Amino acid sequence: MKKLLLAIALFITLSMNSQTFVKHYDLVIIKDRVNNDQSGVKDTDLSVIFSGDSRGDIIFYFGSGDVKRYIKTGKITQGTSKDNLSYRYINTVDEDKNEIILQLFDNGVFRVHTQDVTYEYQEVGN
Numbered sequence: 001m002k003k004l005l006l007a008i009a010l011f012i013t014l015s016m017n018s019q020t021f022v023k024h025y026d027l028v029i030i031k032d033r034v035n036n037d038q039s040g041v042k043d044t045d046l047s048v049i050f051s052g053d054s055r056g057d058i059i060f061y062f063g064s065g066d067v068k069r070y071i072k073t074g075k076i077t078q079g080t081s082k083d084n085l086s087y088r089y090i091n092t093v094d095e096d097k098n099e100i101i102l103q104l105f106d107n108g109v110f111r112v113h114t115q116d117v118t119y120e121y122q123e124v125g126n
Contacts, residue, residue: 023048025110025121034116046121058102070094
């Protein structure tokens with residue numbers, strides 16, 4: 001039932017705006033920058049809707065049924081990493097008004113930077 005509701009939500013969102021796109025991530029690495037610690041690669045089930053509308057919200061749908069919304073507070077900026085990988089990032093706030101940076105690489109890697117932790121989401125094959 002949850003997957004059906006997710007599919008319906010994705011369809012409605014996609015049909016509302018042609019610039020909207022969805023990415024699905026199967027793996028996550030959690031990097032604790034405060035304690036300089038990193039988890040191994042873990043399985044996850046995350047679908048992310050990158051909205052192209054004027055609000056530009058980014059919505060996370062987890063396989064568990066949890067939903068998180070990130071509200072755009074800046075414009076999309078492009079950059080290149082030390083490894084010469086192209087990416088785009090945007091400043092956002094979560095529902096609790098915490099500042100979060102979302103970074104999407106051209107190779108499909110997606111990073112969520114909080115104040116203390118970075119979540120690196122990957123598609124199978126990356």
